[in-house]
Amino acid sequence: MPNVNPKATYEPCPPQRVAFIGLGVMGWPMAAHLALAGHDVTVYNRTAAKADALVRALAERGVARVRTAPTPRAAAQGAGFVMACVGNDDDLRSVVLGPDGALAGMAPDAVLVDHTTASAEVARELYAAAQAQGAHFIDAPVSGGQAGAENGMLTVMCGGDEAPFERARPVIAAYARAVTRIGASGAGQLAKMVNQICIAGLVQGLAEAIAFGQRAGLDMKLVLDVIGKGAAQSWQMDNRGKTMVDDRFDFGFAVDWMRKDLALCLQEARRNGARLPVTALVDQFYADVQAMGGGRWDTSSLIRRLR
Numbered sequence: 001m002p003n004v005n006p007k008a009t010y011e012p013c014p015p016q017r018v019a020f021i022g023l024g025v026m027g028w029p030m031a032a033h034l035a036l037a038g039h040d041v042t043v044y045n046r047t048a049a050k051a052d053a054l055v056r057a058l059a060e061r062g063v064a065r066v067r068t069a070p071t072p073r074a075a076a077q078g079a080g081f082v083m084a085c086v087g088n089d090d091d092l093r094s095v096v097l098g099p100d101g102a103l104a105g106m107a108p109d110a111v112l113v114d115h116t117t118a119s120a121e122v123a124r125e126l127y128a129a130a131q132a133q134g135a136h137f138i139d140a141p142v143s144g145g146q147a148g149a150e151n152g153m154l155t156v157m158c159g160g161d162e163a164p165f166e167r168a169r170p171v172i173a174a175y176a177r178a179v180t181r182i183g184a185s186g187a188g189q190l191a192k193m194v195n196q197i198c199i200a201g202l203v204q205g206l207a208e209a210i211a212f213g214q215r216a217g218l219d220m221k222l223v224l225d226v227i228g229k230g231a232a233q234s235w236q237m238d239n240r241g242k243t244m245v246d247d248r249f250d251f252g253f254a255v256d257w258m259r260k261d262l263a264l265c266l267q268e269a270r271r272n273g274a275r276l277p278v279t280a281l282v283d284q285f286y287a288d289v290q291a292m293g294g295g296r297w298d299t300s301s302l303i304r305r306l307r
């Protein structure tokens, strides 16, 4: 069960009726923060036991404004905002479209905010589907990982129309430290792709550097402390460098998820003509890690290939 660390202060926001669909590693704490911030929350999860467990966990903290619903449609009924955080494009379509999907229950003018890391294409498709019934869709992938979700400190990159974004922003703020509209529908997903392209090459560089230093017989934790105060510093170096030295990967952001994200980047690059040679290579390195049984290891496990 994910931890949830209530924030010292939540941004003031009038209580809203909010639905949350998908209570995984990320969605569970995000939904919990909405309830802790004072919103009236209805949750749906495919595996219903998880939704029941969240309601119980919040009740133990004295938060009673949370209930479960049997379908995404039922969860969305009467909600001003519907949040989703599921796995990939197809998972997202399955909870949003169709007779039991969230859109079928949404009132005109309600806003669907999707935190799944998905394609820009599905974002535009669902934006159009929402618009056709007078509702709104914001693509809003996140960065900050499990710890960011548990601490309510995610960075949220959004695409969609300005007015519904402005309405949703203070609600999203319950689990975020930054919520920014990047542009039109799909722009949030494209920004997340930029984020993942930055990370892929950087983690491979860090892996090569640490493996090189260890072969050279250096005290690599000392080296990381020293160079981490200079131009080589990065979030990955600060947060993953020492666990890479220790060869520990049983936490963090899974290689399977990274491969899904890099596939989205490579697919988008084929469409827009961008060249991603390093990203494509690192994607294949991650395939090697999967073949080593590391699909659930943290992405810093790239160094295992070099040992």
Ligand SMILES: NC(=O)c1ccc[n+]([C@@H]2O[C@H](COP(=O)([O-])OP(=O)(O)OC[C@H]3O[C@@H](n4cnc5c(N)ncnc54)[C@H](OP(=O)(O)O)[C@@H]3O)[C@@H](O)[C@H]2O)c1
Residues within 6 Å of the ligand: 022, 023, 024, 025, 026, 027, 045, 046, 047, 050, 085, 086, 087, 088, 090, 091, 092, 094, 095, 115, 116, 117, 118, 142, 143, 144, 145, 146, 252, 253, 254, 257
């Ligand atoms: N974990 C991270 O550090 C991280 C960081 C940034 C972004 N993300 C992105 O956030 C999204 C969720 O990640 P996560 O780590 O929370 O994943 P997760 O723990 O595997 O949870 C996935 C959630 O989606 C639900 N789901 C999946 N397929 C579904 C379907 N077809 N129909 C209905 N529900 C479905 C699952 O329901 P069940 O409980 O029934 O399986 C579960 O609630 C992914 O797109 C991921 O790339 C993750």
